[in-house]
Amino acid sequence: MTTIEYRPAPPPVNFGSLTTATGTAPPVAADVTYERILDARSEPQNWLTYYGAYDGQRYSPLDQVDTENVTQLKLAWVFSFAPQGLHAGQSTYAFENCPIVVDGVMYASGWDGWVWALDARTGQLLWQYKHAIPFDTSLCCGNVNRGVAVANGKVFVCTLNAHVLALDATTGACIWDVTSGDVRAGESLTIAPLVVKDRVVVGSSGGEFGVRGHLDAYDMETGERVWRCYTIPKPGEPGSETWPADGDAWARGGGNCWITGTFDPDTNLLYWGTGNPAPDFDGEVRPGDNLHTDSVIAVDADTGEIRWHYQCTPHDLWDYDSNMECILFEQDGRKLLAHFDKNGYCFVLDRTNGERVNIFPFVDRITWGEITPDGQVTPRIYPDKEGEEVHFYPGPAGAKEWTHASYSPKTGLFYVPVQDIGATVARRRREFKESIPYWGAAVVVDAEDMAGSVSAFDATGQEVWRWRNDLPMCASTLATGGDLVFAGTPSGQFVALDARTGELLWQFNCGSGHHSSPSTYSVDGKQYIAVPVGWGAWVEGFLPGMMGGPHGQAMMVFSLPDGIDSSGGR
Amino acid sequence: MTTLTPDRSEMIRRFGLDKQNDATLGRMLATGNIAQADEGPDGRMSAVVRIVPDQLVWDPSILVLPHGGELDIEFVNDDQNTHCALVPSNGDSQWIWLPNYTRGTVHVTLGGPGYYWFSSNVGNDEGRGLIGAIVVMGDVPASARLDRPPQPRP
Numbered sequence: 001m002t003t004i005e006y007r008p009a010p011p012p013v014n015f016g017s018l019t020t021a022t023g024t025a026p027p028v029a030a031d032v033t034y035e036r037i038l039d040a041r042s043e044p045q046n047w048l049t050y051y052g053a054y055d056g057q058r059y060s061p062l063d064q065v066d067t068e069n070v071t072q073l074k075l076a077w078v079f080s081f082a083p084q085g086l087h088a089g090q091s092t093y094a095f096e097n098c099p100i101v102v103d104g105v106m107y108a109s110g111w112d113g114w115v116w117a118l119d120a121r122t123g124q125l126l127w128q129y130k131h132a133i134p135f136d137t138s139l140c141c142g143n144v145n146r147g148v149a150v151a152n153g154k155v156f157v158c159t160l161n162a163h164v165l166a167l168d169a170t171t172g173a174c175i176w177d178v179t180s181g182d183v184r185a186g187e188s189l190t191i192a193p194l195v196v197k198d199r200v201v202v203g204s205s206g207g208e209f210g211v212r213g214h215l216d217a218y219d220m221e222t223g224e225r226v227w228r229c230y231t232i233p234k235p236g237e238p239g240s241e242t243w244p245a246d247g248d249a250w251a252r253g254g255g256n257c258w259i260t261g262t263f264d265p266d267t268n269l270l271y272w273g274t275g276n277p278a279p280d281f282d283g284e285v286r287p288g289d290n291l292h293t294d295s296v297i298a299v300d301a302d303t304g305e306i307r308w309h310y311q312c313t314p315h316d317l318w319d320y321d322s323n324m325e326c327i328l329f330e331q332d333g334r335k336l337l338a339h340f341d342k343n344g345y346c347f348v349l350d351r352t353n354g355e356r357v358n359i360f361p362f363v364d365r366i367t368w369g370e371i372t373p374d375g376q377v378t379p380r381i382y383p384d385k386e387g388e389e390v391h392f393y394p395g396p397a398g399a400k401e402w403t404h405a406s407y408s409p410k411t412g413l414f415y416v417p418v419q420d421i422g423a424t425v426a427r428r429r430r431e432f433k434e435s436i437p438y439w440g441a442a443v444v445v446d447a448e449d450m451a452g453s454v455s456a457f458d459a460t461g462q463e464v465w466r467w468r469n470d471l472p473m474c475a476s477t478l479a480t481g482g483d484l485v486f487a488g489t490p491s492g493q494f495v496a497l498d499a500r501t502g503e504l505l506w507q508f509n510c511g512s513g514h515h516s517s518p519s520t521y522s523v524d525g526k527q528y529i530a531v532p533v534g535w536g537a538w539v540e541g542f543l544p545g546m547m548g549g550p551h552g553q554a555m556m557v558f559s560l561p562d563g564i565d566s567s568g569g570r
Numbered sequence: 571m572t573t574l575t576p577d578r579s580e581m582i583r584r585f586g587l588d589k590q591n592d593a594t595l596g597r598m599l600a601t602g603n604i605a606q607a608d609e610g611p612d613g614r615m616s617a618v619v620r621i622v623p624d625q626l627v628w629d630p631s632i633l634v635l636p637h638g639g640e641l642d643i644e645f646v647n648d649d650q651n652t653h654c655a656l657v658p659s660n661g662d663s664q665w666i667w668l669p670n671y672t673r674g675t676v677h678v679t680l681g682g683p684g685y686y687w688f689s690s691n692v693g694n695d696e697g698r699g700l701i702g703a704i705v706v707m708g709d710v711p712a713s714a715r716l717d718r719p720p721q722p723r724p
Binding site for chain 2 (some may be wrong): 003006007008009010011013014015016017018060084085086087092128130131132133134135137145149161162163173174177178179180181183184185207210211212214225230251252262285419431432433434435436
C-alpha cells in the first residue's frame with residue numbers, strides 16, 4: 001500500500017486580493033468633519049452625506065448637465081459586481097445604495113455586507129470590505145443595504161446581522177465593530193448611517209418580526225453607544241396609553257427606524273420616520289393608536305429623547321410605514337418639513353414643534369381611508385374579520401415606498417416617485433414567536449391595473465406636472481441645479497426630466513430595474529451622475545408584476561463627452 | 571406518499587442522495603457528517619475539514635461552533651482532483667487552493683449566530699456537493715438585546 005504524502009497547500013489569501021483593487025484610497029475622508037457636512041451644499045463637487053445634505057432635499061447645485069445638453073449624456077463608467085457562492089436572500093438581493101463621493105473617491109455599499117471605495121472618475125476599484133453575513137438572517141424585504149456615512153477618515157456601515165462598523169476610509173480595514181441588534185429576535189440593519197456631530201446614528205429593521213424599534217447613536221471614534229431611543233414606550237412611559245395595558249403587545253410593537261433621518265442644527269433635532277406596528281394587519285391584538293409607529297419623530301440629537309411626534313397613520317392596519325424622508329425647507333419664514341407617506345398623503349409640518357401646516361394627497365387612488373387637511377383620519381377599508389379579503393389602495397408598499405422624493409430650491413417643487421398599486425389582504429391571526437414573520441394576514445399585491453409617475457408638487461399640494469410611467473416608480477429622484485430631475489424606472493430606464501415641465505429629455509436603458517438613490521458630483525470640473533442599478537428586494541410588495549425582472553448589480557455613471565460646452569444647444 | 575421522516579438518514583441512504591452519481595448527479599447539500607469545532611482555553615476554535623475522495627463532499631459538511639469568534643480550519647484534500655475553499659470571514663472571505671493531497675489552514679472570523687456557507691467555487695464543485703455550512707451557536711451580547719420581557723420562540 002502506498003502512503004500518500006501530503007504537501008502544504010498554497011497559502012490562503014483574502015479573496016479581494018484576487019481582483020484589480022489597488023488596496024488603498026487617497027486620504028480624502030480624513031478631513032470630512034461635522035462642519036463640512038453641515039455646509040455640504042457649499043461643496044457641490046461632493047455628495048457628503050446620504051441625502052447630499054442634512055436637509056434631505058437630494059438636490060445638487062451642479063448645473064453643468066442641464067436641460068440643453070442632457071441629450072448628450074453618455075455612460076462614463078460601470079462598476080459591476082457579482083456575488084460568489086451562496087448568500088442570504090439569493091433571490092431578493094438588490095442594489096439600493098446612494099453613493100457618497102468625497103473629493104474624487106466614491107464610497108458605496110451593496111447587498112450582503114459589501115463595501116467598496118471607487119475612483120469616482122474612472123470606476124477603478126480601490127478597496128473592498130466584505131462582512132460575513134449569516135445565510136439565515138431574518139429579512140422581510142431582501143438582502144439590501146442603503147449606504148454608508150463618511151467622516152473623520154472612516155466609513156460607517158451597517159450589516160444585515162445588525163452590526164455597526166467603522167472602516168478605515170483609506171484601506172477598508174475594520175476599526176471597530178459593535179453588535180447593535182439581536183438577530184435571534186429578528187433584528188437586522190439596512191439603513192445608511194447618519195453622522196451628526198461626533199456620533200453615528202442608525203436605526204433598526206425588523207418590524208415584520210415583531211421587534212421593538214429603536215434609534216441608536218454611537219461614538220464615532222470608539223463605537224460606544226451614547227444613547228438608545230426606543231420608539232415604542234414601555235408601560236408607564238409617555239405614549240404607553242396607546243397600547244393595551246395588559247400583555248406584551250408593546251414589546252412586539254415594531255416602529256422601526258430603517259431609513260435615514262434628516263437633521264436641523266438650529267433645532268438640534270433629528271427628524272426620523274418610524275415603521276409599521278406589529279403585527280402589520282391585525283390591529284385587534286393591539287388596540288389604540290400604537291405610538292410611535294407610523295410617525296415622524298423629532299429626536300434630540302444629544303440625548304435621544306423624543307421632543308415631539310406626529311403620527312401619520314394611527315392604529316395602522318395597512319402596513320403604512322412612515323420611514324420615508326422628512327425634507328426640510330423654509331417657506332414664509334417658517335421652518336417646515338415635508339413627508340410623503342406610504343398612506344398616500346404628504347404631511348407638511350412645522351419642524352420646530354410638529355404643528356400641522358398642510359396635508360394633501362399625492363396619488364390618484366386612495367381607498368383605505370381619508371385624512372382631511374385638518375388631520376382627521378377616517379379608516380374605510382381594512383382587514384377586520386378573520387379570513388375575509390379586502391382590497392385597498394395604496395397597497396402595503398405605499399403610494400411611495402422608502403425611495404426618496406427630492407426638492408429643488410430653484411423651482412420650489414418636490415419631485416415624488418409615485419406608486420399607484422393596490423393589494424388584497426385578509427386578516428389571519430397567528431401567535432407571536434421570535435424571528436418568525438408576524439404580519440397577521442395573508443397578502444397578495446396586485447400584478448395588474450397599476451401605474452406610476454414622477455409627480456411635481458409645490459408645498460401647498462398643487463400638482464404642477466406629472467411624468468407618467470406604465471409601472472409604479474420605485475426609485476429615488478435626484479434634482480439638480482441644471483433644472484433636471486433624474487429617476488429610474490422598474491424596467492431599467494434612467495430618465496432625465498425637465499424640472500419645470502416634466503418633459504422627458506433623455507433616457508438610457510440600464511438593463512435592470514432601479515430601486516436605489518442616484519447622486520451627482522464632479523471631479524476636475526466634470527459633472528457625473530451616478531446610479532446604482534439592481535432590481536430586487538421586496539418586489540412582491542411593491543411591484544409583483546416585475547418579480548421576474550433581471551437582478552442587476554452595477555454602479556452606472558454618466559457624464560457629458562469631453563468637449564461638450566455646458567451652454568451648448570441640443 | 572413517502573416522506574423523509576422519521577429516519578431521515580436511512581431515507582437519504584436508501585435513495586442514494588448521499589453519493590455521487592446515484593440518485594442525483596452530484597450529492598445533495600448538507601447530507602454529510604456533522605462535527606463541532608474544538609475550543610482552546612483562549613476561546614479560539616479549530617477544526618479539520620477533509621474532502622472525501624470521489625465524493626466531492628466536505629467532511630464534516632456541517633461544522634458547529636459554540637460561539638462566534640476566531641476559527642482555524644485545516645483543510646485536507648484527500649481527493650485525486652484539485653479543489654479550493656472559499657470561506658466567509660469578516661473583512662474579506664478567505665480563499666485557498668487545495669491541489670490533490672494538500673493541506674492548508676485558513677483563519678476566519680465570524681461575528682455572531684447563524685450559519686454561513688463555504689464552498690469550492692470552481693467548476694461546479696458547489697453543485698456536485700462541495701458546499702458546507704459553518705453554524706455559529708450562541709446569542710448576541712446582552713448589550714445588543716431588546717429591552718423587553720422574554721419572548722416565545724418557535
